[in-house]
Amino acid sequence: MKKNTFIATLLITLCTSLSIGNTALASETTAQDKVIAESTQKLAQLKETKQQLSQRKNDTTRKLADLKTKSNAVVDQSEKNDSLDPLTKLIEQSKTNTSKNSGLKILRPMDQKKERLNNLKQQQLSLSKETETLTNQQNDLTQQENQLSEKIELAKRQKEEQSKQQDTRSAVVAAAKNQLGKPYVYGAAGPDAFDCSGLVQMAFASIGHPVGRTTVNQENAGTVISVAEAKAGDLVFWGSHGSTYHVGISTGDGAYIHAPVPGDVVQIATVASYTPDFALRVL
Numbered sequence: 125m126k127k128n129t130f131i132a133t134l135l136i137t138l139c140t141s142l143s144i145g146n147t148a149l150a151s152e153t154t155a156q157d158k159v160i161a162e163s164t165q166k167l168a169q170l171k172e173t174k175q176q177l178s179q180r181k182n183d184t185t186r187k188l189a190d191l192k193t194k195s196n197a198v199v200d201q202s203e204k205n206d207s208l209d210p211l212t213k214l215i216e217q218s219k220t221n222t223s224k225n226s227g228l229k230i231l232r233p234m235d236q237k238k239e240r241l242n243n244l245k246q247q248q249l250s251l252s253k254e255t256e257t258l259t260n261q262q263n264d265l266t267q268q269e270n271q272l273s274e275k276i277e278l279a280k281r282q283k284e285e286q287s288k289q290q291d292t293r294s295a296v297v298a299a300a301k302n303q304l305g306k307p308y309v310y311g312a313a314g315p316d317a318f319d320c321s322g323l324v325q326m327a328f329a330s331i332g333h334p335v336g337r338t339t340v341n342q343e344n345a346g347t348v349i350s351v352a353e354a355k356a357g358d359l360v361f362w363g364s365h366g367s368t369y370h371v372g373i374s375t376g377d378g379a380y381i382h383a384p385v386p387g388d389v390v391q392i393a394t395v396a397s398y399t400p401d402f403a404l405r406v407l
Contacts, residue, residue, distance in 0.1 A: 156283040160276055167272045174265045181258040188251045195244045292331055292407055293357030293376075299330040300373045300381040303390045308383045313337070318383045318390060320371050324359060327373055328406070335359075335406060339368040346406035351395060354380075357407050360400035374403065 303326070306317055313322030321339045328335045335345040343361055354360055356376030363369045372382030375392065380400070383390045 156279045156286070159279040160283070163272050163276045163279070167269060167276070170265055170269050170272065174262060174269070177258055177262050177265065181255060181262070184251055184255050184258065188248060188255065191244050191248045191251065195241060195248065198241045198244065289407055290356075292333075293355065295331050296327045296357040296407070297373060297375055297381070299327040300324075300390075301392075303383075304381070304392070306383075306390045308386055308388050308390070310386060320383045323381070323383045323390060324371050324373060333407070339363075339371045340366065342371055343368050343404060346404045349403045349405050351400050351403045353405075354403040355405075359404040359406060360395075360402075361404065362401055365402065368401075372400070 300323060303314070303318060303323060306314075308319060309317035310319050311322070312318050314326045318326065321337060321342060324335060324342055325337055335342045339361065342359060343365060346359070348365065349358065351360060354374040354376065356374060358374040358376075360372050360374050360380050361368045361370065370382070370384075372380035372393070374380045378396070379392055379394045381390065381392050384393070
């Protein structure tokens with residue numbers, strides 16, 4: 125009973141952990157590492173508990189088989205007694221009458237066998253119920269194992285995708301940085317001069333991701349976010365949505381790369397020195 129209580133408590137704890145773990149996963153790689161580590165630990169606990177249940181079920185099954193063997197032996201003996209000749213039965217009946225007359229309660233061998241058979245059947249019923257309970261618990265654990273395995277695989281895929289995304293973002297920023305010092309020329313998109321949107325077009329073209337040529341085209345190339353949320357590779361805009369007049373590429377550290385105005389060059393500036401109005405998540 126204590127073992128059953130322990131197993132049930134552990135199952136409830138693990139179910140609760142699974143329920144909590146079904147919330148949306150964080151987007152950062154470190155968060156994915158945490159999910160993978162915690163889920164792997166829970167999975168190991170589940171496997172250990174499942175092994176304990178399996179051992180208990182095997183023991184119970186062996187006991188059940190032993191009881192069935194004993195029950196069959198009692199039944200076989202009873203059937204042999206039923207086939208006794210009339211004289212032997214008469215002697216058995218005489219023994220019973222004698223016992224009654226003496227006031228002693230002595231069970232006949234046949235009655236003893238029936239009582240033992242009933243006891244064996246009750247034990248079998250109890251073990252059968254325990255086996256069913258253990259089977260249900262094993263099934264619950266298997267389901268939780270599958271859920272945790274899927275959660276781990278999802279976290280690994282997200283981590284891999286984030287890594288690829290980070291590499292892509294870094295490539296965009298690197299492409300823009302390679303143009304530092306080149307002059308601003310209105311309408312130019314490289315390779316020797318750029319305007320603001322021409323620099324953005326070139327940087328994203330380097331990774332095979334078209335974003336359009338003008339700032340108005342480019343502000344529709346992704347999802348609007350706040351400037352504070354901007355990461356490396358995001359775009360930052362000046363002007364209201366639909367009528368923007370300037371764009372730069374965020375470096376993710378409170379700065380951005382842009383081609384500012386005629387007579388100036390491609391350079392890095394800070395959000396504090398020239399604050400954008402909104403940002404855009406492209407990748």
